[in-house]
Amino acid sequence: MFRNALGKTLRFLGYTVQYGCIAHCAFEYLGGIVVCSGPSMEPTIQSSDIVFSENLSRHFYSIRKGDIVIVKSPTDPKSNICKRVIGLEGDKVCTSNPSDFLKTHSFVPKGHVWLEGDNLRNSTDSRCYGPVPYGLIRGRICFKTELVLGASLLSCLSGEMLSCVSSVLEVCNSACWSGAVSEGSQ
Amino acid sequence: MFRNALGKTLRFLGYTVQYGCIAHCAFEYLGGIVVCSGPSMEPTIQSSDIVFSENLSRHFYSIRKGDIVIVKSPTDPKSNICKRVIGLEGDKVCTSNPSDFLKTHSFVPKGHVWLEGDNLRNSTDSRCYGPVPYGLIRGRICFKNTESLMLQKAP
Numbered sequence: 001m002f003r004n005a006l007g008k009t010l011r012f013l014g015y016t017v018q019y020g021c022i023a024h025c026a027f028e029y030l031g032g033i034v035v036c037s038g039p040s041m042e043p044t045i046q047s048s049d050i051v052f053s054e055n056l057s058r059h060f061y062s063i064r065k066g067d068i069v070i071v072k073s074p075t076d077p078k079s080n081i082c083k084r085v086i087g088l089e090g091d092k093v094c095t096s097n098p099s100d101f102l103k104t105h106s107f108v109p110k111g112h113v114w115l116e117g118d119n120l121r122n123s124t125d126s127r128c129y130g131p132v133p134y135g136l137i138r139g140r141i142c143f144k145t146e147l148v149l150g151a152s153l154l155s156c157l158s159g160e161m162l163s164c165v166s167s168v169l170e171v172c173n174s175a176c177w178s179g180a181v182s183e184g185s186q
Numbered sequence: 187m188f189r190n191a192l193g194k195t196l197r198f199l200g201y202t203v204q205y206g207c208i209a210h211c212a213f214e215y216l217g218g219i220v221v222c223s224g225p226s227m228e229p230t231i232q233s234s235d236i237v238f239s240e241n242l243s244r245h246f247y248s249i250r251k252g253d254i255v256i257v258k259s260p261t262d263p264k265s266n267i268c269k270r271v272i273g274l275e276g277d278k279v280c281t282s283n284p285s286d287f288l289k290t291h292s293f294v295p296k297g298h299v300w301l302e303g304d305n306l307r308n309s310t311d312s313r314c315y316g317p318v319p320y321g322l323i324r325g326r327i328c329f330k331n332t333e334s335l336m337l338q339k340a341p
Contacts, residue, residue, distance in 0.1 A: 018208060025207040061263070072321035075297040077247070111261040129295075135258035135322050
């Protein structure tokens with residue numbers, strides 16, 4: 001009877017490890033749901049918004065300028081941050097504050113990206129801690145859910161995802177700010 | 187017969203994905219074998235040495251000064267580099283070359299580490315590209331070749 005219980009426990013543990021590993025790889029390589037907090041990406045992403053992030057782009061090195069990415073924080077490795085990619089390696093970026101009179105520029109070093117929040121007045125980003133290594137990027141945000149009068153509205157954050165989910169096309173086209181979101185780097 | 191073959195193929199794919207995920211998680215969270223190349227860690231690690239790296243320390247944030255770590259390169263995200271941790275966040279490190287007359291020092295920023303190769307004359311490390319964020323660390327080297335000896339810490 002004891003051996004029976006032991007066998008069952010081990011089998012249960014085996015299945016847990018097995019499906020835990022598969023779930024982990026799914027989150028790591030496909031994508032997952034992320035809850036954002038903080039004001040640095042307003043008005044694009046409000047605090048406690050739920051977003052979908054896909055993790056394939058970073059493995060295929062296809063992160064583009066203007067993408068919103070989830071990045072492991074360079075100042076605190078235990079937390080993640082959510083910012084927009086303003087410049088890729090080799091790009092010229094403005095490193096001074098918007099209120100400064102004299103603008104300073106620099107080039108993004110090889111293997112790094114320049115991140116800024118959409119809410120420039122209330123965002124600690126690359127203007128504070130400098131360019132961020134590409135290796136810290138965890139994923140790219142592609143969808144955001146927004147609760148409007150009890151109904152959920154899926155809003156497209158990237159033009160590339162339009163071809164993947166056809167049922168969301170009509171919703172995205174009618175969302176007047178979807179264009180503003182994908183071109184928010186200007 | 188076609189449905190039989192299709193079923194078998196899907197089952198085979200299912201098992202491949204299943205055990206692929208388990209193997210990936212084992213490498214990611216436990217450790218694995220790494221082949222090092224390059225002269226920057228001589229004489230501790232020679233080129234094409236086989237070392238065993240454990241990946242638990244970085245998840246428990248227990249990387250210590252003097253550890254040899256595998257790090258995703260800050261200048262090339264597709265490759266890894268192998269260096270020794272000289273300073274953790276808040277430590278004071280010497281940023282000038284050994285041959286310089288005037289020594290310059292700086293403090294390692296929060297969330298970063300300072301890496302240097304053991305072969306200081308032939309190593310591109312933090313003295314070139316600055317402090318490296320902790321999040322880029324992949325694992326810590328604990329054994330070299332088949333000898334079960336702990337790698338000596340730098341004096």
